[in-house]
Amino acid sequence: MSVVGGGAPEPLGVVTPGAAGDPADLVDPADEAGPSAGAVLVDAPVLSAGPDGACTRLVVHAPAAAAAARPGQFAACSTGDSGMLLRRSFSIAAADPAAGTLDLVVAVAGAGTARVAALREGDRLSVVAPLGRPYALPPAGEGVVLVGGGYGAAPLAWVGRLLRRRGSRVDLVVGAATRERLLGDTTPAADDGVLDAPVDAVHVTTDDGSAGTRGRVTDVLGPLLAAGGARHVLACGPMAMLRAVHVVAAAAGASTQLATEESMACGIGVCMTCVLPVVGDDGRTRMVRACTDGPVFPGERLRWDAIGAPAPQRPAGVGARVPDDAVGAPAPVAAVGGAR
Amino acid sequence: MSVVGGGAPEPLGVVTPGAAGDPADLVDPADEAGPSAGAVLVDAPVLSAGPDGACTRLVVHAPAAAAAARPGQFAACSTGDSGMLLRRSFSIAAADPAAGTLDLVVAVAGAGTARVAALREGDRLSVVAPLGRPYALPPAGEGVVLVGGGYGAAPLAWVGRLLRRRGSRVDLVVGAATRERLLGDTTPAADDGVLDAPVDAVHVTTDDGSAGTRGRVTDVLGPLLAAGGARHVLACGPMAMLRAVHVVAAAAGASTQLATEESMACGIGVCMTCVLPVVGDDGRTRMVRACTDGPVFPGERLRWDAIGAPAPQRPAGVGARVPDDAVGAPAPVAAVGGAR
Amino acid sequence: MSAATDVRPGLAPEDVDLSADLAGVRLRSGVMTASGCAAAGRELAAFTDVAALGAVVTKSVMLAPRSGRPTPRMAETPAGMLNSIGLQGGGVDALVEHDLPWLAAAGATAVVSVAGGDPDEFGEVARRVVTSPAAAGVAALEVNISCPNVANRGLVFACDPGSSAAVLRAVRAAVGDDVVLLAKLSPDVTDLVGIARACVEAGASGLTAINTLLGVDIDVRTMRPRLAVTTGGLSGPAVRPVAVRCVWQLRAAMLAGLLPEVPVVGTGGVAGPEDAFQLVLAGASAVQVGTALFADPSTPARVDAGLRSLLAERGLASLGEAVGHAHRP
Amino acid sequence: MSAATDVRPGLAPEDVDLSADLAGVRLRSGVMTASGCAAAGRELAAFTDVAALGAVVTKSVMLAPRSGRPTPRMAETPAGMLNSIGLQGGGVDALVEHDLPWLAAAGATAVVSVAGGDPDEFGEVARRVVTSPAAAGVAALEVNISCPNVANRGLVFACDPGSSAAVLRAVRAAVGDDVVLLAKLSPDVTDLVGIARACVEAGASGLTAINTLLGVDIDVRTMRPRLAVTTGGLSGPAVRPVAVRCVWQLRAAMLAGLLPEVPVVGTGGVAGPEDAFQLVLAGASAVQVGTALFADPSTPARVDAGLRSLLAERGLASLGEAVGHAHRP
Numbered sequence A, B: 001m002s003v004v005g006g007g008a009p010e011p012l013g014v015v016t017p018g019a020a021g022d023p024a025d026l027v028d029p030a031d032e033a034g035p036s037a038g039a040v041l042v043d044a045p046v047l048s049a050g051p052d053g054a055c056t057r058l059v060v061h062a063p064a065a066a067a068a069a070r071p072g073q074f075a076a077c078s079t080g081d082s083g084m085l086l087r088r089s090f091s092i093a094a095a096d097p098a099a100g101t102l103d104l105v106v107a108v109a110g111a112g113t114a115r116v117a118a119l120r121e122g123d124r125l126s127v128v129a130p131l132g133r134p135y136a137l138p139p140a141g142e143g144v145v146l147v148g149g150g151y152g153a154a155p156l157a158w159v160g161r162l163l164r165r166r167g168s169r170v171d172l173v174v175g176a177a178t179r180e181r182l183l184g185d186t187t188p189a190a191d192d193g194v195l196d197a198p199v200d201a202v203h204v205t206t207d208d209g210s211a212g213t214r215g216r217v218t219d220v221l222g223p224l225l226a227a228g229g230a231r232h233v234l235a236c237g238p239m240a241m242l243r244a245v246h247v248v249a250a251a252a253g254a255s256t257q258l259a260t261e262e263s264m265a266c267g268i269g270v271c272m273t274c275v276l277p278v279v280g281d282d283g284r285t286r287m288v289r290a291c292t293d294g295p296v297f298p299g300e301r302l303r304w305d306a307i308g309a310p311a312p313q314r315p316a317g318v319g320a321r322v323p324d325d326a327v328g329a330p331a332p333v334a335a336v337g338g339a340r
Numbered sequence C, D: 001m002s003a004a005t006d007v008r009p010g011l012a013p014e015d016v017d018l019s020a021d022l023a024g025v026r027l028r029s030g031v032m033t034a035s036g037c038a039a040a041g042r043e044l045a046a047f048t049d050v051a052a053l054g055a056v057v058t059k060s061v062m063l064a065p066r067s068g069r070p071t072p073r074m075a076e077t078p079a080g081m082l083n084s085i086g087l088q089g090g091g092v093d094a095l096v097e098h099d100l101p102w103l104a105a106a107g108a109t110a111v112v113s114v115a116g117g118d119p120d121e122f123g124e125v126a127r128r129v130v131t132s133p134a135a136a137g138v139a140a141l142e143v144n145i146s147c148p149n150v151a152n153r154g155l156v157f158a159c160d161p162g163s164s165a166a167v168l169r170a171v172r173a174a175v176g177d178d179v180v181l182l183a184k185l186s187p188d189v190t191d192l193v194g195i196a197r198a199c200v201e202a203g204a205s206g207l208t209a210i211n212t213l214l215g216v217d218i219d220v221r222t223m224r225p226r227l228a229v230t231t232g233g234l235s236g237p238a239v240r241p242v243a244v245r246c247v248w249q250l251r252a253a254m255l256a257g258l259l260p261e262v263p264v265v266g267t268g269g270v271a272g273p274e275d276a277f278q279l280v281l282a283g284a285s286a287v288q289v290g291t292a293l294f295a296d297p298s299t300p301a302r303v304d305a306g307l308r309s310l311l312a313e314r315g316l317a318s319l320g321e322a323v324g325h326a327h328r329p
């Protein structure tokens, strides 16, 4: 895995120490053939659409994408509305190469997701997938905790299945505001049945205590890591949750791989809208594309001091600063107007 | 019926001499309560959608509009695509107040009509209707020829039914490029069955002779009027056809009411994009709105010398000049740049 | 500062004061129609309550009747449209005799948009409006300086601070000190703030931003411009970011002391409450709805209701509190 | 004249000559990518054949590496988007060492977009490109004068004919007479033709129109500008009518003898063949595809194929025959 900063590619180094196990799970296609290798643009028929918690689960037919997809990657989608130029990104929640299908779990956030969530069987969705770097699976047999918040939980069942196949013990921690917002099966007695996940244990948290433990995913994650066993955390969810997961995991000495969610105009690495400040192998910080160099990043490489920090005129939690020590950071000359 | 030119409303005078018969058919709602009286904006469910000749016939549920609609009026429609701001106009092909339905016959011309024609049962179409001035029905019992070209034939069955109910003999002349493009039933033996129209006779023309008479609608209209009987022509179709109909009818001493089809941004009389040069009762020409003062105009009031005339940089047949003798026509000073 | 500072929990939309202050004139709502997009209000009456509007801004009127330009006069473009109406209308006397009395009788407030081929014509049109019996129902005049200057190769007045100031001076002289004058700015300029300053110094009580952007659309079928007169004005949601930017720049200039503090009326791409709210947050004291009326004549009513909800949800008790809010540090 | 005059029946799309002449340099296709929308071409390779493009126009490059602006850097708007990337990149040396050789190896033609904070930096960046071993694969330089002028309160060079000319003179002096230089114009000016004239007289061999329009988008949830740096550049189909207008004005000025005859590259809102054809008919000798690449990286290939069909259907055997066709009387 390498992280590009500025114009020239530079290696960031392998994320997980001592890569082992099934090599097919570990080789990052982007390192071989450049970003978006294996990605296809396809006008995919919607095979089914139905509720999943407070979200909509779509199953679309996109065989080439399904064959190439790995957990942590995403699909960039368009319903064809001519006023909405940009694709909407969704984590690939599952890929079934045999059936040629991709699953997407869509939460309505605005006009674009509303159109996607309104699709019915027989409609079509234009899909570019798979995009981005997948989770690098930890060494076979080592314990892993998966953490998902809201629709972030969607791809974790899929990654859990792969990990267990490699002999890992897998704990899944899923959080949501309320019981209704949890994905999958949330009948009160069946916390283990949540997401119907092929994992060893499921730990549910809700903000209001309507299911599982009242509180945040980190309230469960801390004790779980302290109890030993797992040294790897794979997470997906809002940036504030990823930050908290990283803090808790780092304190427990565990590594994290975090699937981030930046605003993306292109999703394929050409526009530079989706950048995050990331520390490279050389210890220097660069503004790095979340779409092609992420969306999955090792937590310790993210410059948390510059991410979501309150900036003038911006509420906390939105966007990222350019750290003063970043490569190419501006000299302190006030520039006005729109450099594009 | 009055035609507004410039700011102040001025009467254009009654179109058909000696109005008589069913008053409900003759009172123009616009004269009573202003333009668009009775029009409603409704999010109408599509009850059915299917082919009609080379067009698509949609039946939508819009009870208030169906109750108010009269032949010659139109519906302004939107599928909700956020990049297409303006509504697309369609003649109301039929209105069934009992069922609460409007029929629209849609020919695909570009992206907007393609979206309308792609609607399926259960989809929704936003409709503003009924708009514009309907045909003023000729005096009861007098013979009428209806002329339609292409999808222009769509509303004529409806108007024919009303006219026959008032005791008129009704001849329908429908033209199309080929048999396949005719609306309704076009089995070779059944020229009388075209449109399944409740008229006394149907006369079909096709450019290639694949159905009915080879030639133009006017090739049939001339002899029909010459044979006597009908002194009123109601027509709907492209401007070039309307012009030819007017010329033939005028030569035969018949009056015409022509449903025009101008580019319309608003359809309700506020934008002034849809104007045509029309002669008023005072003999003066004004640029008059086709949406609220039309779309049906008496042929003899249209300034044919200024309509579709070749102008610099424009191919013949597109748009209308401002006649030099029109009210408020520009003094010959070259104005550059965009006055808006 | 975050929005939380102002929160007044439990504020109901109907309790929000949506009235707008335009240099001393108070409109019952900050939501008006835009000039040229609602004629003189009459046609809207079938679809919406014109008396509930902040104002009906009438189509720009000149001294004499005008036929406007040849057709086609419109071309649809992505999320927008071009128009080249050419200020068709019956002239100021017809407006004053027919349209303003109709608006008054309907209980509607009018803002009259005036235009001219030279400063004198602007002045005379304005004079006839304010001295007419219908003047009582007129809240303000909007001076459409984005129309061609006959003396200057037909370039629009708004392109040049000197020409813009000449128009405003002529209108101010014609109407006296008490009439509220809004100068309507064109976005097609290098230095918007400079032109705004020239207008205010010459007598504008406020600014309307923006008029349309100059555009061309070519019909690939005929390989000729779609509009009979080639160029037209671009409007609709497509131009909203430009309108919000212009309002932002005007407000920022005022905050920086580079422009006298006058109310700004935001216009451009308002199709829903969020669009209007963007203009308000950028610095608009009121907004106008133009092109969106063509698709839905009840847009101003929807915007009015939606703005009330947006303000209430944020604990803002009046439109005034939100004006320029996005500039707060 | 109607289109019929030129009709050559039976012309097949593949027989159409879509090559473009840019002031003596011939590109295999008149369809290129737009600067900043295709990085340096590498990422497109997974989706499209970069060697078939007229050229890959690289992201504007400055002397040193640049981190760009804070995020958020984009906001979607109706049929368009705002960006505020801030010219992030690795600097000219990295471009010359890594990116241009990759493009050459892939068989692609490069047009290098150069930028700077002052005329000297522009000149030095240009010099390093044309003197590098990679220069052979570079068909032209595009001079992005729409970037902030450090000496002039950060106003962009393209706002002022004098600043624009200073940049073009510096670049021309640095590269000598033989290099094709395209000056990339901003639409946010009162007098586009005046600035174009200043650029051509100072050494531009051609013009690219347009760069983005300045815009603002406000997030109504946070009540703050969506972009971290408030303003951004508006692009996409929404701006197409402005781009077509600018190209039209440049061509009209050339036909009227008000501007030397140089090729114009049309950019702005091209998402399909018809959009590109509009720009060509208005006067563009070649076109660039920008924002539309984000939704579909194969857009240039689609535009190339579609343009061939449009030309063939109209009996036009080459792109050159269509350039400025809409101006014919």
Ligand SMILES: Cc1cc2nc3c(=O)[nH]c(=O)nc-3n(C[C@H](O)[C@H](O)[C@H](O)COP(=O)(O)OP(=O)(O)OC[C@H]3O[C@@H](n4cnc5c(N)ncnc54)[C@H](O)[C@@H]3O)c2cc1C
Pocket: A074, A086, A087, A088, A089, A090, A091, A092, A105, A106, A107, A108, A109, A110, A111, A112, A113, A114, A151, A154, A260, A261, A262, A263, A264, A295, D075, D076
């Ligand atoms: C890698 C990745 C994976 C994602 N996975 C999922 C998923 O599995 N399920 C799901 O429901 N959502 C997911 N999202 C978030 C989803 O893309 C946004 O909710 C969506 O783009 C919002 O579009 P909208 O039109 O509904 O909202 P609007 O707010 O109207 O969107 C306006 C613009 O902002 C962008 N935008 C707004 N919110 C986000 C966001 N959170 N992230 C990125 N761009 C945003 C939109 O793409 C659009 O361009 C993912 C985002 C990314 C980047």
Ligand SMILES: Cc1cc2nc3c(=O)[nH]c(=O)nc-3n(C[C@H](O)[C@H](O)[C@H](O)COP(=O)(O)OP(=O)(O)OC[C@H]3O[C@@H](n4cnc5c(N)ncnc54)[C@H](O)[C@@H]3O)c2cc1C
Pocket: B074, B086, B087, B088, B089, B090, B091, B092, B105, B106, B107, B108, B109, B110, B111, B112, B113, B114, B151, B154, B260, B261, B262, B263, B264, B295, C075, C076
């Ligand atoms: C009063 C009236 C009645 C009509 N009745 C019918 C009917 O019954 N059935 C039918 O199929 N069509 C009818 N039309 C024509 C129909 O409205 C156009 O074909 C349609 O607007 C084209 O839209 P588009 O997006 O497919 O084409 P585009 O060419 O992509 O449209 C671009 C723009 O031009 C406008 N436009 C293009 N062609 C026309 C046209 N012929 N008339 C008006 N505006 C146009 C569009 O509305 C749109 O704003 C009628 C038009 C009018 C004004």
Ligand SMILES: Cc1cc2nc3c(=O)[nH]c(=O)nc-3n(C[C@H](O)[C@H](O)[C@H](O)COP(=O)(O)O)c2cc1C
Pocket: B271, B340, C034, C035, C036, C037, C059, C060, C083, C085, C087, C113, C144, C184, C210, C211, C212, C233, C234, C235, C236, C237, C239, C267, C268, C269, C270, C288, C289, C290, C291, C292
């Ligand atoms: C058809 C049409 C006619 C217009 N006529 C005028 C006019 O007469 N005077 C004026 O100042 N602005 C006129 N405008 C500009 C609008 O008032 C408004 O400034 C512009 O359209 C931007 O707002 P919108 O995007 O909401 O339409 C017109 C706009 C349109 C679309």
Ligand SMILES: Cc1cc2nc3c(=O)[nH]c(=O)nc-3n(C[C@H](O)[C@H](O)[C@H](O)COP(=O)(O)O)c2cc1C
Pocket: A271, A340, D034, D035, D036, D037, D059, D060, D083, D085, D087, D113, D144, D184, D210, D211, D212, D233, D234, D235, D236, D237, D239, D267, D268, D269, D270, D288, D289, D290, D291, D292
């Ligand atoms: C994300 C983004 C980055 C851009 N970066 C540059 C740049 O570095 N240099 C430049 O000259 N133009 C830049 N542009 C402008 C484009 O090259 C183009 O002129 C403009 O976007 C209009 O074309 P479009 O509508 O096809 O995108 C950028 C545009 C976008 C959207």
Ligand code: FES
Pocket: A263, A264, A265, A266, A267, A268, A269, A270, A271, A272, A273, A274, A275, A289, A290, A291, A292
């Ligand atoms: S989204 Fe364009 S570079 Fe990442």
Ligand code: FES
Pocket: B263, B264, B265, B266, B267, B268, B269, B270, B271, B272, B273, B274, B275, B289, B290, B291, B292
């Ligand atoms: S379409 Fe707007 S006035 Fe007729």
